[in-house]
Amino acid sequence: MKPTAFLKENWRVLLLVVFVLGAVVALFLPGGVMGDSSYASQGESNQSWTEDPINLEYGLGLEGGTRISAPVVGMTAENVDAGVVSDGEADQDRITEIEESLYADEALDLEIGDANVVVHDDGTVSVELFVDDVSEGAFVAALEDADVGASEDDVREGVTQETRNDIIETITLRINEAGLSGGQVTDAEMSDQHYVVTEVPEMGEAELRSILEDRGIVEVVAYHPGGENGTQVNETVLTGDDIAEVDPPRQPERGTGYEVPVQVEDSSAEDFQSDMREMGYTEQQGWSNCRVQDPQTGEMEFNDEQEQHCLLTVVDGEPVAAHSMSQQLGSSMATGDWAESPRFQMGAQEYSEAQALSVNLEAGELRAPLDMTEGKFYSLQPALADQFKTYSLLIGVLSVISVSGVVYGRYQDRRVAAPMILTALAEVFILLGFAALIRMPLDLSHIAGFIAVVGTGVDDLIIIADEVMSEGDVNSQRVFESRFRKAFWVIGAAAATTIIAMSPLAVLSLGDLRGFAIITILGVLIGVLITRPAYGDILRRLLTDK
Structure with missing residues (x-):
């Protein structure tokens, strides 16, 4: 037989083989198909491939955890008349004006990050407060002061979907x-x-x-002489939004503690450099004269009467480190060269603080508490989860053995039973490969879905075998194709019914039912598109004359 003719007759089986090989790669390729450079080094992660050669991730029920x-803490004034949207565009200056008015309201007593103005896709505007100790009346009064039309009927508990x-x-x-x-x-x-x-x-x-x-609200605060009679003042000069890139924490070449190298956004670099000049950090008296932090204990004591130039790293309102401006950094800002490559180090005394600082800068602040x-x-203890994992594997093996026994007992023909069992197992294997590819954390609900896939898959294969063999042996490929198409219409209709029934469970947030529905739908699709047609081709070659 010519290669082209062979491919034409057996392309469905070859497609199944390709998907099985793809699943092998997804499951056993070190680091996974979508792995990154840090994947294999996660020594304490459940996915360190040096400890577990299978690239499967496990959820709470199979791994333990919390x-x-x-x-979300907060209240929202919806559909307010704020004058924010004009000609379909959001006025950022007006948004800033509203937020500044809310922060300036003494009755609200807000801190950074406690207010937010949201412009929805439909052009409506909502104003949020992320606090739980402010009354609706005080909120409405503050909105009126900000020239925002709202009443208590517009205010509800909770925050927006955005x-x-x-x-x-x-x-x-x-x-x-x-x-x-x-x-x-x-x-x-x-x-x-x-x-x-x-x-x-x-x-x-x-x-x-x-x-x-x-909350992860990160700020760089300048602690410098700027008050009356030269007393010290605090001014925020950078926030997490101004940071473009973050490197992992490291120990400094000199001194104690840890530092997190960062790169400032180009749009913010000039303003930061200008602020440092105006506050005296780029002159000799602004270098290396920060003395608020005890180098041994890391504790900070602020004396507002003692002139100092400190750059404080502040997380959620608490300073975690204080550093002086180095001569090299100050000189480069004085000449204006620093803004061309705006990098510097943010500090922390402990590694855990430096790691948290790095994570907060990378992920951004939590919009609301x-x-x-x-x-x-x-919470589920890992030892109990290991038992669940063992039992799940045992149940899976028992289900395969049970199905295999029933199938062989029904047909007493290895030409029919063996391909049926192997095809059903291939379907589960492809599903596992897909889960490994997209890093889907498998849980007990997913295991239930896999077992359901085995059952429904074999049901469909039995329909194919029964229809094909309904009138005795099949010697003609034309007769086989006719009977197979009739069986496949039944399978297709059943698959469509299953998908329609399971779709609401897969879309809605219904806990463990969602995982079960997703695996079931994926199994049905793989079966209808790949494994059932391949089984038909295998039966055709085994049962009909060449």
């Missing part, structure tokens, strides 16, 4: 930057209240709480 569900999406993205980045794998962050609605659900395998409750409770007092906490 799940925390917490609502803010929740931003929080989910930030927490996800924090988990990834911390070198953790298998974590998931979702938005769920419970009792008419939205919760941010964070689930991280192999992490204790205290550690996950620390990630979620930190989570209300841990209303949170729901769930």
Whole structure:
């Protein structure tokens, strides 16, 4: 047979082989198909391929860990008349004006990051406060002072969907930057209240709480003579939004503690350089004269009467390090050369603080705090999760053995039963490869989906075999094709019904049911598009005359 004719007759089987080989690569390629340079070095991660050669990630039920569900702190004034949108465009100056007015309101007593103006895609405007100790009346009064038309009827508890999406993205980045794998962050609605659900395998409750409770608002504050009679003042000169790139923490060549090298955004570099000149940091008296931090203990004591030039690294309002301006950096800012390559070091006394600083700069600040007092906490010990993993594997093996026995007992023909079992196993193997490719954290719900896929897959293969063999042996390929098409229409209709029934579960935030639905739908698609047609070709070659 010519190669072209062979390919034409057996392309479905070859397609199945290609997908199986792809699954092998996804499952066993060191570091994974989508791995990065740090993947294999995550020594304490459950995905260090040097310890586990299979590139599968496991969720809470199979790895142990913690799940925390917490609502977002805040209130929102919706559909306000703020004069923010003009001709379909958002006026950034007006947004800044509203936020500055809210921060200046003494009754609200807001801190940095506590107010936000959201312009929705439909052109409507909402104003948010991320605090829990302000009344609706005080909020409305502050909006009136900002020349924003709103009433108490416009104010509701909670924040906008845009803010929740931003929080989910930030927490996800924090988990990834911390070198953790298998974590998931979702938005769920419970009792008419939205919760941010964070689930991280192999992490204790205290550690996950620390990630979620930190707002991660990073500032560089200049502590310098600028008040009356030369007293010291604090002025914020950089925020996390001004940072373009962040390098991993390292120990400095001189001194103690740790430093985090950063690169400033080009748009902010000139302003920062200009501020340093005006505040005296680029002159000799502004170099190496910061003495607020004890070099041994790391504790800080501020004396506003003693002239100093310090650059403070402040996280969530707390200074974590204080450094002097070096002569080299100050001189380059004095000449204006620094802005051409705007890099410098932010400091921290402990490595944990430096690591947290690096993560916060990479992920950005948490737009709003989570209300841990209303949170729901769930933890699973790794030892118990290992038992679940063992039982899941055992159940999977038993299901395959049971199905194999039933199939062979029904047909008593290895030409029919053996390809059926191998095709069903190939379907599960391809699913596992897909999960490894996209790094889907497998949980108990996914395992249930895999078992369901085995059952429904073999059901469809039995339909094919029964229809093909319904009138005795098949000797003609034309007759085989006719019977196979009839069976495939039945399988296709059943697959469409399953997908339609499972789609709401896969889309809605229904906890573990979502994982079950996703695996079931993927299994049905792989079966209809790849494994069922391949099984038909195999049967055709085994049962018909050549």
